Amino acid sequence: MIENMPHGSTVHEALTAVFQVRHFNAAAAAGNGHPELAVLLWQRALEPQRGTWSLPGGALRDDEDLTASARRQLAEKVDVRKLSHLEQLSVFSDPNRVPGPPRRIASTFLGLVPLTADPQLPEDTRWHPVSRLPQMSFDHGIVVDYARTRLAAKLSYTNIAFGLSPAEFSMSTLREIYCAALGYDVDTTNLQRVLTRRKVLRPTGTTASPGPYGGRPAALYRFTDTELRVTDEFAALRPPG
Amino acid sequence: MIENMPHGSTVHEALTAVFQVRHFNAAAAAGNGHPELAVLLWQRALEPQRGTWSLPGGALRDDEDLTASARRQLAEKVDVRKLSHLEQLSVFSDPNRVPGPPRRIASTFLGLVPLTADPQLPEDTRWHPVSRLPQMSFDHGIVVDYARTRLAAKLSYTNIAFGLSPAEFSMSTLREIYCAALGYDVDTTNLQRVLTRRKVLRPTGTTASPGPYGGRPAALYRFTDTELRVTDEFAALRPPG
DNA sequence: ACAAAAGTGTTTAACCTACACCCATGT
């Protein structure tokens, strides 16, 4: 094993795709229209690729692991107390993924912010709906696509939706979250039953007051866990018994 | 963003858990007994942790990405032409995961070798059944456990078994592979039906000759793909239609 | 004939989707 060969300078960076389900115009904010899945991006003020939009992130320090680094970098862009979930995704290590030197190896993360949070953002930072991404820096567009795919997959077999939801919510709110994040329609009834069977949801017993045009008051629910849990481990080939 | 802060020396290494389903004693080799899932390890001849067993791997070079690096490091331990699959897993970045300096960040990989291959190994290298792992170096035991879990999960919803199987095989051979890799019994009949429905398997039309005690000759099968494919994407919450 | 190994068919159960119908509230 040749381990001590000389090498040029290499930076290891954490990049996080932070998602939130958000409303994107006045009509929607008033309660009409559908919310959309959005990703947090900041616009580069300097070369290279000035003007393009980047994922929050930056270089790993000597005394922190990658998760701690991702959290620290995010703190510059968004109130990290609002961050309800953070998990590691893939590593991007192509020597030419960004112009160098230094070479930059990116460990990517998926971050989630609940529907109700509306954190302060710096001047250069904005939420972008994933359906209308701006010109992205380097390979950051690929990272966002990958993170979206992982999120959608995990919505199907884990309780990861807790990261996108408020503490308490009605089933129709939860439906909107799932529809926005998955990109297709979900039946409220079945969503409720699937999540209840898997013991992901728990009714609070309380109800929300109905909207301005009346309607039956909605029962409110909570997620039983606030940590990621696999809820439907085996699609097939279950262990016997 | 503080990107150019000074930092100590850091090595980025690739570590690969290479798995194979193997027979582990003479009786088993003769056709009796059950094969087991094994992982490729080499024994450290030098400090630190001399005598403990390590995953193959080593430092990333400037001109290669992590996958290329994993392949290159593996070439020192095993004939890489036998390697039927290689994919990235998680990154281990705790600053104290190995005694340093230099600090070592490990990107881990899952590698697979087919049942029939029996590559030459160097003196210090050996296959170990995962049920009886020796004293492992650093955090390598955790890496092996994690890789095993991922392999078992992917056997359920992807065609990843192609990496553990010979080019052509009978259903009972495939059953042994699944049993060894999953750690529990699988019904041959149902395995056949599940994989056929998903179009993962294709009958070759040929048959194997029966064993020394007779028996009906087994039909032979192939995997339709030799690349990883997700075959059962949605455990629930499928798109409408 | 008999044992061994492979393949087929059937029963049962779980789970999910779709959709029709019923309930609670405000105007």
Added chain:
DNA sequence: ACATGGGTGTAGGTTAAACACTTTTGT
């Protein structure tokens, strides 16, 4: 009363686990 939104019941389909039964071969 009726419009609006929430909740319940149910029928039908798909998947797969379990296991009994049949087929093909060698001795």
